[in-house]
Amino acid sequence: MKHIDKLPPIILIALFALLTMVSCKNVDDPFVPRVVSPVLVAIDGTAPGDFATEPTISYTKTGNVVLSARILELDKTNLLDYKKGIDSLPVANTKITITLRNTGAVVAELTTDAKGKISVEKTWLALGLSAPVSGNSIPLNWSGSYKGQSFTRLSRASVK
Template sequence: MKTAKIFLFVAVALATASCKVDDPFVDRVVAPVLLVFDNAIGDGGGFTTEPTVTSKATGTATVSVRILELDKTNILDYKKGIDSIPVTGLALSLTTRAGVKIADLTTDAKGRAMVTKTWAEFGVAAPKAGSIVSLTLTGKYKEQSFSKLARLQAVN
């Protein structure tokens, strides 16, 4: 009797562990690169789901991002860890969430891409502190497309 209970428990555990349930909400793939925004508020690098980048309401607005590939070769060696390698020559497209193209960008030797435009070119006719533009940055690296959401906010 005891053997039958153990067998039944093991059978149920194996059947439960082997079930694969797909995410019912979002079909997603992990991005092949890490995007780090300059001037992002809140976490000091734009590591949030939708980082907010700040720029002065007077004059031009700037969005700057670094693109890094994470080399995890030495992930188990605490003396070396993960290495961040700048991705150079990567073509990117910056658009508003409505699909209006702001700029086409290419990363430099340090993996940085930057765009400076007037607020009107970002779609804000009369910027004031608190004005926000919702942006999408898209690209393709090693045959894998990626997108990153961000916001541009005017400050004093």
């Protein structure tokens, strides 16, 4: 290595380029691989615009649980036009299955109406709670498929 200064510059450049290419490594993403949902599942009773968290809707322990949502497709055609922006279009005639996340049991199988709405009313017993106590919560999955791509939205129903 004491004669490295006598090597032609082209060899040094080639050696540097080779070492640079060899040192680059394709690293897998450490996070769970996800695909962007083809639709927006806006669960009624949750904070508007809260689509990044798992929403929890609270119900009284004596009443029934009304699970309802709107299924929307985001039309991004006018994304760069600040006067128009992104449009939310209702998704009609799409089958949505609500399941209990703990057991996988089907709570309801629904089809969206022309406005993209679905709604079902269930008792606490039907959701797996025979004696609801304040603080109990039931994790739910809202699943379906749109334009050949499946999607799932998570939520919780809790006892007030």
